[in-house]
Amino acid sequence: MEFDVAYLAQQWPALLSGLWMTCKVTVLAVFFSLVIGLLGAAFRLFRVPVLAQLTLGYVEFIRNTPILVQLFFIFYGLPAVGFGISPFWSGVLCLSLWAGAYQVENVRGGLLTIEKGLREASFALNLNLNQYFRLVALPLAVRTSLPSMLNTSISLLKNSSYLQAIGLAELTFVAIDRIATDFRAVEMFAAIGVLYLGLVVLLSMAASVVEHRLKKPFRS
Amino acid sequence: MKVERGRPLVEVRGLHKSFGAVKVLNGIDIDVKEGEVVVVVGPSGSGKSTFIRCINGLESLTAGEIVVGGLVADAGNRRTLDALRTEVGMVFQDYTLFPHLTVLDNILLAPRLRGRLKRDEAVPRAMELLDIVHLQHKAHAYPSELSGGQQQRVAIVRALAMSPRVMLFDEPTSALDPETVADVLVAMRDLAKRGMTMVVVTHEMGFAREVADRVVFMDGGIIIEEGPPEQLFGNPRHERTKAFFSKIIH
Numbered sequence A: 001m002e003f004d005v006a007y008l009a010q011q012w013p014a015l016l017s018g019l020w021m022t023c024k025v026t027v028l029a030v031f032f033s034l035v036i037g038l039l040g041a042a043f044r045l046f047r048v049p050v051l052a053q054l055t056l057g058y059v060e061f062i063r064n065t066p067i068l069v070q071l072f073f074i075f076y077g078l079p080a081v082g083f084g085i086s087p088f089w090s091g092v093l094c095l096s097l098w099a100g101a102y103q104v105e106n107v108r109g110g111l112l113t114i115e116k117g118l119r120e121a122s123f124a125l126n127l128n129l130n131q132y133f134r135l136v137a138l139p140l141a142v143r144t145s146l147p148s149m150l151n152t153s154i155s156l157l158k159n160s161s162y163l164q165a166i167g168l169a170e171l172t173f174v175a176i177d178r179i180a181t182d183f184r185a186v187e188m189f190a191a192i193g194v195l196y197l198g199l200v201v202l203l204s205m206a207a208s209v210v211e212h213r214l215k216k217p218f219r220s
Numbered sequence B: 001m002k003v004e005r006g007r008p009l010v011e012v013r014g015l016h017k018s019f020g021a022v023k024v025l026n027g028i029d030i031d032v033k034e035g036e037v038v039v040v041v042g043p044s045g046s047g048k049s050t051f052i053r054c055i056n057g058l059e060s061l062t063a064g065e066i067v068v069g070g071l072v073a074d075a076g077n078r079r080t081l082d083a084l085r086t087e088v089g090m091v092f093q094d095y096t097l098f099p100h101l102t103v104l105d106n107i108l109l110a111p112r113l114r115g116r117l118k119r120d121e122a123v124p125r126a127m128e129l130l131d132i133v134h135l136q137h138k139a140h141a142y143p144s145e146l147s148g149g150q151q152q153r154v155a156i157v158r159a160l161a162m163s164p165r166v167m168l169f170d171e172p173t174s175a176l177d178p179e180t181v182a183d184v185l186v187a188m189r190d191l192a193k194r195g196m197t198m199v200v201v202t203h204e205m206g207f208a209r210e211v212a213d214r215v216v217f218m219d220g221g222i223i224i225e226e227g228p229p230e231q232l233f234g235n236p237r238h239e240r241t242k243a244f245f246s247k248i249i250h
Helices: A005-045 A051-063 A067-080 A087-112 A116-124 A129-166 A171-182 A185-218 B048-055 B078-087 B103-115 B119-132 B148-160 B178-193 B205-211 B229-234 B239-248
Strands: B010-019 B022-032 B037-041 B063-068 B088-091 B166-170 B197-201 B214-219 B222-227
Touching: A005 A051, A005 A087, A005 A129, A005 A171, A005 A185, A051 A087, A067 A087, A067 A129, A087 A129, A116 A129, A116 B088, A129 A171, A129 A185, A171 A185, B010 B048, B022 B048, B022 B222, B037 B048, B037 B205, B048 B063, B048 B166, B048 B197, B078 B088, B088 B148, B103 B119, B103 B148, B119 B148, B119 B178, B148 B166, B148 B178, B178 B197, B178 B205, B205 B229, B214 B229, B214 B239, B222 B229, B222 B239, B229 B239
Parallel strands: B037 B197, B037 B214, B088 B166, B166 B197
Antiparallel strands: B010 B022, B010 B063, B214 B222
């Protein structure tokens, strides 16, 4: 069986719709995971009672269980207790929670590198804790942890292929669905491999633009 | 806020400070008058830094009282801490400028937050202050583009931008390259000439001799001896003072 380029051209619309779904889920989940990361890191750093402990437990739970188990728990488990949500939002929720746990650690790592002196200088200038966090600590922490935040986001993008298991019509689902009827596994997996690779490259480029802008103050 | 006539700007009474079981300050009593420059000297570990950190509420007091312009200074006292910190400026040993902000934005950050000023409204005054330390041309540079001495001068301006009535200096030249120390000391001397009330912890004895109205010698968490520089340097009364100065003045 030869590599059939014409077949791929014919399947292009289906692949494109899968690609679009993958992008939508990824963008939403990256956004929510960053929100979780910033909040969780703040809870941990400032030792907010209860919330800091909850964050710690959440991070440990996510890091020590398979993502597929988390996905099935959300998609099959939640409806059993009356919280049924669509495959799309199950996917977004799962990926957000999964990546959010890693982003908490990424941001926290960045915050830990900030010199103690900056905090004291901020207080001496009568900034309160909130202002210090927002205007001093966070911009510096994000700069430091940007590479690891990018890594987590790339993993999130790749892990979106798990969502085929709950029937969400993203890129991997489309490929498997087509292969079931047309048996063109080589073409299909090669095609989505290239598409995933392209997305990761795009994501990395976007991150390096952000990194370049944030680094500006530090060049001399 | 007006200070009652004749009442010292900074009043320290029976100040004790412990970190756990370690007693760092064992009863400090001192007044600083408006416009006075007090230089605090002493061996390392004598409690000098802890003492001035108590004055702007970076440390809570174990016992005693500090009043600055009628405001109680104590990290544990949230009620007066806000007002206190706008009255007391502080310059640290390692010029702690915000690395992600330009010189100008470093200076503007606190006044803008406090006065809810628009950036443009606050710029002229910041530029004026920068001129005092001869760094107007660096207004748009980032801290990493400045030498240590330049950064420290910006740190002085940043503290001045809050219009404090007292300036605290915690070994402001100790972390600097020797060739940039002089510029910082000149900036501090200029500030003193303008009548700023200053409490300075330093090992720069030349500065103390020239600028201080009063030199305070601390050891073991208490004030051993204090007086005009010529008296302390020339004719110290206490044995420990003598021993200290004989070691550092050649």
